[in-house]
Amino acid sequence: MTATAISLEHSEIAHQPFPLHLAERMQRLGTETAFEVLVRARALEAKGRDVVHLEIGEPDFDTPGNVIDAAVGALRGGFTHYGPSAGLPKLREAIANDVGRFRNIQVSPDEVVVVPGGKPIIFYCMLALANEGDEVIYPNPGFPIYESMINFSGARAVPIPLREERQFRLDVNELASLITPRTRVIILNSPANPTGGVLDEQDIHDIISVIGDRNIMVLSDEIYSRLIFEGQHFSPLSIPEFRERTILLDGFSKTYAMTGWRLGFGVMRPDLAAHIARLMTNSNSCTASFTQMAGVEALTGDQSSVTRMCEAFRERRDLMVDGLNRIKGFRCLRPKGAFYVFPNIQGTGWTSQKLANALLDEAGVACLSGTAFGSYGEGYIRFSVANSPENIQKALDRIEQWVNTHV
Missing domain, CATH: 3.90.1150.10 (Aspartate Aminotransferase, domain 1)
Known part of the structure; x- marks a missing residue:
């Protein structure tokens, strides 16, 4: 066989389509x-x-001008390099102060992990806390990424129905019936997507009472907490005896019309925060530094x-x-x-x-x-x-x- 024939034969083989073998997950x-x-x-x-x-689901308003100016200033000021995986110290401190003031608690910067958007906190918490075969209870109807990330982690997704007759607030008695020895995490979302339902302070206390002394973490998605029309927002993070079993998910997308900036955070016990930061190191390295400086201005600047x-x-x-x-x-x-x-x-x-x-x-x-x-x-x-x-x-x-x- 000539060199030309061998070359053509190899070329034909190279152009044959290979089936895509995706991982089962x-x-x-x-x-x-x-x-x-x-x-x-x-x-x-x-x-x-x-x-x-x-x-x-994003505000149709523009990001406030002072936040944009802060980002431009940060870019010109050299905030274009890597930062710590858990977030810039200045932003972590601003988040700790803001979360503490809004929820009437003391928060330390070492409890804060900054991530690109809110979804990574969901993803990282499922990877860090749920083994295959474990169970995670989540609201249904609810943000679809909850169920997706639970299933992807290999855990079993257990829906807690949100019903119209209860104004789309979960039934704590039904929640109690769903908790098993395999339950590792319960996801709460208030105010909620897609229903707009809000859990009041009594609801939160009732949920915590149902969990009791079991070692179950609550992932409290409070991304809409500043967009509430009736009543006051209440977080399980504000209950002292449940503090170490609460993970707060929040961010800048909804409150400050910053969906495209990809800036969110989690607040959790420091030992868990260290592991979530390690997942950041292995996936995103860090959140964009100039975006984080814009976040500092969002939290500390004009709130009108x-x-x-x-x-x-x-x-x-x-x-x-x-x-x-x-x-x-x-x-x-x-x-x-x-x-x-x-x-x-x-x-x-x-x-x-x-x-x-x-x-x-x-x-x-x-x-x-x-x-x-x-x-x-x-x-x-x-x-x-x-x-x-x-x-x-x-x-x-x-x-x-x-x-x-x-x-």
Whole structure:
């Protein structure tokens, strides 16, 4: 065989497709449907359709100017290099002070780990605390990454239903029935995505009482804690006897309209914080230094933008809830926090996914099926009110017109 023939033969072999052998764990990895719906909505817009975006869970406000200026100053000041995996000391101290002041407790910087966004705290805690076969209780309907990360870790995801008749607050008696000797972590989310439900102080004390003296960690996702419309936010971190069994998840995305900055944090006992920082070292090395300096300014600078944004979301919530309750087949509670509404659509006779698809494809309103947040979301859809009142009203008009024709 000539050299040319051998070369051609090897070339043909090299271009044969090889099957992709994924690790089995990839079959257990979920997704976040909001981004998939956004892609579909953008595709419709590219064809000339007008779409009202009520699917994405991010503030439509700009990041405050003082925070942007701080980031630019940090870039020019040399904050473009690696930092400690747990976060810059200045930001960790600012977070400790802010968390302590807001929750009326003392927090030390060595309890703080800074990460790029809120999701890494979920991911790292599942990897650090749950072995294969262990159980993690999570809210359903709830943020889909909870279930995804539990399954990916090899643990068993145990849903605690959030029901409309309880204003989407979990039933502590039902929680008690789900706890077993294999339970390692219980995830709480208040205010909650997608329901806007809020756990009050008595709820938290009841949950802690049910756990009792068992060595179970609570991962308390409080990313919407500054966007609360009725009552006061209360954290399990504020209960002294439960402090070492609480992990606080919080961040800058929702409070300061900084979703694209990727800046979040966890607050936990120092020995666990050291292990979470080690996971950061092995995955992300560190969070961007100039972003962290912007975070310092967000926490220590003018807070008036937070107040204005919360009030705007309250007004939009009322507009959306009142409008939906006038539409045939819809029934909507008035959520106490976050920037979502989660109407019951069973009266339309449509399933959640089919209705969400139809509203996008036929009415030009992008929303999410309740089942994007778990099986207990069937019969509901989620609208984000992170859009202008004008666009919310446009969406309501389109929904009502569509319903009057199809329901």
